[in-house]
Amino acid sequence: MVNSCLVLLCSFISFSILASSQQLDGFIYTRFNEPNNNITLSGSAEISQNGFIQLTNETSRLMGHAFYSSPFQFKNSTNGTAFSFSTSFALAIVPEYPKLGGHGLAFTISQSNDFSTALPSQYLGLLNATDVGNFSNYIFAVEFDTVQDFEFGDINDNHVGININSLRSNMSAKASYFDDDLVKQDLNLKCGKVILAWVDYDSVTNLVNVTLSRFATKPKLPLFSYHIDLSPFFKENMYVGFSASTGLLASSHYVFGWSFKLNGEAKFLDLDLLPSLPGLKKKHTGVIVAISVIVVVLVLIGILVAIYLVRRFKNADVIESWELEVGPHRYSYEELKQATRSFKDSELLGFGGFGKVYKGVLQSSNMEIAVKRISHESKQGLREFVSEISSIGRLRHRNLVQLVGWCRRRGDLLLVYDFMPNGSLDNFLFEKPRMLLTWEQRFKIIKGVASGLLYLHEGYEQVVVHRDVKASNVLLDGELNGRLGDFGLARLYEHGSNPGTTRVVGTLGYLAPELPRTGRATEKSDVFAFGALLLEVVCGRRPIDSKVRPEELVLVDMVWNKWREGKILDVIDKRLKGEFNESEVVMVLKLGLMCSNNEASSRPSMRQVMSYLEGEADIPDAPMAPGDYNGGFGFEENECMHSLASSRGHTSCLANGNVDGTFVSVSTAPLSCLFTDELPR
Numbered sequence: 001m002v003n004s005c006l007v008l009l010c011s012f013i014s015f016s017i018l019a020s021s022q023q024l025d026g027f028i029y030t031r032f033n034e035p036n037n038n039i040t041l042s043g044s045a046e047i048s049q050n051g052f053i054q055l056t057n058e059t060s061r062l063m064g065h066a067f068y069s070s071p072f073q074f075k076n077s078t079n080g081t082a083f084s085f086s087t088s089f090a091l092a093i094v095p096e097y098p099k100l101g102g103h104g105l106a107f108t109i110s111q112s113n114d115f116s117t118a119l120p121s122q123y124l125g126l127l128n129a130t131d132v133g134n135f136s137n138y139i140f141a142v143e144f145d146t147v148q149d150f151e152f153g154d155i156n157d158n159h160v161g162i163n164i165n166s167l168r169s170n171m172s173a174k175a176s177y178f179d180d181d182l183v184k185q186d187l188n189l190k191c192g193k194v195i196l197a198w199v200d201y202d203s204v205t206n207l208v209n210v211t212l213s214r215f216a217t218k219p220k221l222p223l224f225s226y227h228i229d230l231s232p233f234f235k236e237n238m239y240v241g242f243s244a245s246t247g248l249l250a251s252s253h254y255v256f257g258w259s260f261k262l263n264g265e266a267k268f269l270d271l272d273l274l275p276s277l278p279g280l281k282k283k284h285t286g287v288i289v290a291i292s293v294i295v296v297v298l299v300l301i302g303i304l305v306a307i308y309l310v311r312r313f314k315n316a317d318v319i320e321s322w323e324l325e326v327g328p329h330r331y332s333y334e335e336l337k338q339a340t341r342s343f344k345d346s347e348l349l350g351f352g353g354f355g356k357v358y359k360g361v362l363q364s365s366n367m368e369i370a371v372k373r374i375s376h377e378s379k380q381g382l383r384e385f386v387s388e389i390s391s392i393g394r395l396r397h398r399n400l401v402q403l404v405g406w407c408r409r410r411g412d413l414l415l416v417y418d419f420m421p422n423g424s425l426d427n428f429l430f431e432k433p434r435m436l437l438t439w440e441q442r443f444k445i446i447k448g449v450a451s452g453l454l455y456l457h458e459g460y461e462q463v464v465v466h467r468d469v470k471a472s473n474v475l476l477d478g479e480l481n482g483r484l485g486d487f488g489l490a491r492l493y494e495h496g497s498n499p500g501t502t503r504v505v506g507t508l509g510y511l512a513p514e515l516p517r518t519g520r521a522t523e524k525s526d527v528f529a530f531g532a533l534l535l536e537v538v539c540g541r542r543p544i545d546s547k548v549r550p551e552e553l554v555l556v557d558m559v560w561n562k563w564r565e566g567k568i569l570d571v572i573d574k575r576l577k578g579e580f581n582e583s584e585v586v587m588v589l590k591l592g593l594m595c596s597n598n599e600a601s602s603r604p605s606m607r608q609v610m611s612y613l614e615g616e617a618d619i620p621d622a623p624m625a626p627g628d629y630n631g632g633f634g635f636e637e638n639e640c641m642h643s644l645a646s647s648r649g650h651t652s653c654l655a656n657g658n659v660d661g662t663f664v665s666v667s668t669a670p671l672s673c674l675f676t677d678e679l680p681r
Ligand SMILES: *[C@@H]1O[C@H](CO)[C@@H](O)[C@H](O)[C@H]1NC(C)=O
Pocket: 024, 027, 034, 035, 036, 037, 038
């Protein structure tokens, strides 16, 4: 009796020991925010309160990882064969700009869950430039890639691929899935909606199947099957998880649920149990049908009403409620149309950076105005910008062109400014000037612009970065005072409304070299552009001028070379015929070089600039070498510079080059880098 009890007890104990040492072979997560969730996060990855994993947010060059904390045994230790596995997960990719993704997300099996030496962007946070393709990486990944990277032979900017120890896919396919009738349906990975994915490996048939769907039930056919024996690519213990990265363009990457199983099929993920992204809706078929019917009926009624209204008020402005909250005066379209004589060509003052500028006279007050007409396709960018108008409208300084009002009509934004009788500074400097400015006039203009810019940077409740300081944005009033125009406008484009561009907005020759890398305009990038302006005012030529000898193409370089040779006076505009105050001119040239420094931190602030210009502080004797200016691209190959020089230095240059290790390749849209200035005149 006692004996049998002992045996029972012993077997019970040995059984429990066996059970606890039994290797874990799978899991299922329908939310990740439980304590002891066994998920290890690194980089930008976080678990939201709602319970999903957010691997990256919409910040440039991030990487985020979420891995199961302990490794799994992926290989039979006796004979070295990889085990079968199966996994299912729900993911979503929400790009910063609707049509442009910011690199991808990868389901990963790897020997380590430490990716501290990996790189973001096209490296997906998995590898770096030196270890790509190395067999001792032991990385197997299924990538969901939203950027076409030519370096790694990507087929398009919306594909799923299998990568082994590398980022060059062994097999990939355009993202799509099979519906219930086995018809292939396209799937946009960066649609911002929940996507279901399955990765199954069968160690007997040596097939990896990758399957996608928009719904929870697994399609009968995989997107593709790849024949490979994974045994040589696995170590005995491997970690499983996800990695995601962003480049210059960014997306948020999410994982909502995840199941995994070794030697068996992963458990079904019920979409209704998963957390949802605020803004992302789950599918509820019944409700959806009902809502759709209601929506269709409402839309029909809406269309009828709209047709009626349009017929009735054909020319009236459609004012949306948010527009009424905006500060400065809102003119009616009719008023501005009358003022500019229906935007007649004879009233055209010029083509500004963002659109045509018309002269007008307001009937009510006889006031002279300049009306800038900006066409903008994206309503959202427009709305954000218009909400900024209220703060821009409050900026007042005698060296800023005052915004007096605005109007929106459909996709057109009309901005009303004080009229500047003398037009823009570039008309007085380059080619055949209307009138030659003396040095005193030039110096006064420079000081005016500096004080306007200082006000934008420091004089207002928040820092306003101009983003597009240049001669054609400096307007001259009746007394030839320099006034800065177009402040804040570049933001309209930075807000990602134009999907064909990276975020770098500005004008070639004035773009600070760090801009393409950081994508962020700062006070220091304004100072850089101001430096270019100083040099062009003294030298009477554009910062980049393709009509001169190649070694003089870039003004900063030329000035610096002359400075080193001790011939600085050679650069001064010959048309001044030697009539200038030498110490002022030299001080402005030195200041121009200081502001043009490639290192943002070596440039002075506008406050310092102002005190040098006012003679309150002495400028350092010898300026530092500004460094080679690359036109503001950071492109190693400088292809842009060549194509720019040959096309008179201005328009469409492909944003398709190696920008500081980040390959920006955007296949969807016209790739012109928004150089806002020089439209053909
Ligand atoms: C985490 O791992 C421990 C030990 O393997 C297990 O008991 C626990 O249930 C796991 N937690 C979750 C949320 O899977």
